[in-house]
Amino acid sequence: DLPVYLNIDSLVQKHICILAKTGGGKSYACGVLIEELLKKKIPLVIIDTHGEYISLGKPNKDKKDTxxxxxxGIKPNDYSNQIVGYSPLAQGDGTTHLTLNGMNLEGREILDLLQAKLSGPQIAVLYQTIKELKEFKQVYSIRDIIEAVERTKSNARWNVIASLESLDSIGVFSEKGTSTEELVQKGKCSIINMRGVPPDIQDVVVARLTEELFKDRKAGKIPPFLFVVEEAHNYCPEHGIGHAVSSSMLRTVASEGRKFGMGLCVVSQRPAKIDKNIISQCNTNIILKVTNPNDLKAIIQSVEGLTSQTYDEIQRLPIGVALISGASIQIPILVEIRTRETDHGGKSVTVFKDIDPSEYKVKMPKMPPPPSRQVATPPQNNGNIQNNVTEKAIQVNRVAKRLGWVTTDDPDETIKFLSAEAEEMKENVYKYLESLAQLGGNFCHKENPSCLQCPMANGCRYHISHSKKSQPQAQRHGLGLFKRDKSKVV
Incomplete structure (x- = not known):
């Protein structure tokens, strides 16, 4: 048996792709590669879609593997002192919370991150808003952009607002964000654990993180490193098969990363669904067992040096054996992937274990006795009507009741009544209720209301009844949205 070694410079500079079907050993092979790179203190950033690579911090204790x-010629080992786990979710399990810098985003950067594409007039609204915002603010957030767009008078603003709200709601943007200098350090492996993160948020995180890493690597702020992307078909799908906002940035890294020392390693179980431009840029190809005809065809077309004979060989590869092409190798060679020193986090889960199927008997559940007849009793009123309402609804109810517009203590009834009245007056219902809520928050407090500063004090029954000097009740009208010519009260 001859040992096979791969050149580290060639791996990191000229990119790698690891392809296999589900259960073919691609994550295992990638784990072996990462172990060897960690021994050489190569910086790594891993997009871990299923949370498999955190097991690099545990030694392999399997008896067969030992x-x-x-x-x-290896022994069980762990790299816990070199591994740091990050997650876009604040999990509280020792994983560091990963956030992205969401300040001073340019229009181009926002458009690259949006799932829905904007039209020409909508893009113009976005760019013009950011331009005006820069004139008054040196530092601005996505929320500042949303509020500025709301103030524009263009009819195209509504779709822009909806798209920005969707982007802001994912909750991964902050004032500073996790720095690339923290993620990329000599001898450190930063694992971005995406387990449990919704796919749309994963896409935005990969897109923004890739852009920041590539930009800072070009500027020389971080050392050369390898960027590993598991389940790469989710983040850079082939044209016509899917769309991902991270595709464009990953294509840029594949075509230009070599010049700046940002290596790319794509790992996938569906070669037919990955962007062929990315696979063709990978100089080192590690191919394990693949049986799907579409995937085999995609591999043969994208990887140099493979022939129709190789097509058959790839289907017959046993688990743990890989075909390596490229990497300065004249012809593809077959190699056995060595045993991992660390625990493999991508093991298949055993569903049916240590049970003889012949002894397994289906147990029929006992039917429960018929329920006894009971007389239904009405629910008890605990006196706390406001349990299922928001603070704004409570404020609106308090203001309307003190003004004498309603007599009920139920915020829901008040909201329904005032909403109907606003529609009759052809007012914007949301703005009408929001104005009342602002009165409740700024002046009409539950305790010690600021009646003297309140603009509605002259028409407020509560204020008049508590005033030292009795004043005649004034008409309730003339303040913004509060146009009331009716005397009905609920």
Whole structure:
């Protein structure tokens, strides 16, 4: 047996792709590669879609693997002192919360991150808003952009607002964000754990993080490193198969990253669904067992040096054996992937274990006794009507009741009544209720209301009844949205 070594400079500079079907050993092979790079103190950033690579911090204690380790001259090991886990979700399990810098985003950067594409007039609204915002603010957030767009009079603003609200709601943007200098350090492996993160948020995180890493690597702020992307078909799908906002940035890294020392390693179980431009840029190809005809066809077309004979060989590869092409190798060669020193986090889950199927009997559940007849009793009123309403609804109810517009203590009834009245007056219902809520928050407090500063004091029954000097009740009208010519009260 001949040991096979891969050149680190060639791996990091000229990109890698690891392809196999589900259960073919692609994550295992990638884990072996990462172990060797960690020994050489190569910085790594891993997009871990399923949370498999955090097990690099645990030694491999499998008895069968321990015997195989002697063949490769290795021992169980862990790299816990070199691994740091990050997650876009604040999990509280020792994983560091990953955030992205959301300040001073340019129009182009926002458009690259939006799932829905904007039309020409909508893009113009976005760019003009950011331009005006820069004149008054040196630092601005996505929320500042949303509020500025709301103040514009263009009819195209509504779709812009909806798209920006969707982007802001994912909750991964902050004032500073996790710095690239923290993520990329010599000998450090930063694992971005995406387990449990919704796919649309994963897409935005990968797109923005890739852009920041590439920009700072070009500027020389961080050392050369390898960027590993698991389940790459989710983040850079082939044209016509899917859309991902991260595709454009990953294509840029694949075509230009070599010049700046940002290596790319794509790992996928569906070669037919990955952007062929990215696979063709990978100089080192590690191909394990693949049986799907579409995937095999995509591999043969994208990887140099493979022939129709190779097509058949890839289908017959046993688990743990890979075909390596490129990497300064004249012809593809077959290699055995060594045993991992660390625990493999991508093991298949055993569903049916240690049970003889012949002894397994289906147990029929006992039917429950028929329910006894009971007389339904009305729900008890606990006196706390406001349990299921928001603070704004409570404020609106308090203001309307003190003004004498309603007599009920139920905020829901008040909201329904005032909404109907606003529609009759052809007013914007939301703005009408929001104005009342602002009165409640700024002046009409539950305790010690600021009646003297309140603009509605002259028509307020509560203020008049508590005033030292009795004043005649004034007409309730003339303040913004509060146009009331009716005397009905609920």
């Amino acid at each position: 015997k195989n380790m002697e063949k490769f």
